[in-house]
Amino acid sequence: MAPAAANYYSPSQHGAKQRGYRVCDQCGAVEQPTVSRFRLCGGCMTTQYCSQDCQKMHWASHKAICQHTSSAKQQVVGSGAVDEGLVKGLRKFTSAHATLLGWAGFQALQLKRLPANVRQNALLVELSYRPSASDPNRRFSVKGTHIVPRTYVTDNDPLVADDIRRREDRCRKSGGIGTAVILVQCGEISQVMPVEVDSPNRISWDSRDDWDDVLRHFVESGRTDFAPISTTARGIVYG
């Protein structure tokens, strides 16, 4: 029997161990999940910091992209009325499912085998919205997933393109392969999630081609406790 792709049926007991890509946007420190969780910027819910001091220090240079990301108007792809509840809901969704989305992007772009793909393509996750769902974690479901050229994201948004380039430079300097781009879209509202990816030999995540099913399962059931499986010398671990 094939091993599960993830903690599909039961929540992991081990917690996250190897999310080496979560770095403080100010000082570049790597998150050690067993010590303390990084704080998310409350504005964009995308950028992470190791401490309040780093967050304060970074604000002057982060302000533009932060306000751009959190501004509803900027996120509308076409024209039409902006649903503030949907915009906020989408940001919360992206933040709550950050590990799952990062893992799905890693698998969809086949980065273990084809690291250069990180610069060519992006994962587009298309969602549908159910505002009436009583559980806020179940207001979205996955309508479809698509691999799109990364220029789909960067060409029409220079601020986002700059932010991705900055993360990419930093990531490569520390030996990583670059920044994976995951685009979450619901109707005319979209949110970009950049994920800095370590070099393939430092990533122990198993390659999986059932990432689409796993993604749908966790989103559909409103579970935010996803942890990827890694096969290491110590055996199979979650994280």
Ligand SMILES: [Zn+2]
């Ligand atoms: Zn820091």
Ligand SMILES: [Zn+2]
């Ligand atoms: Zn921010």
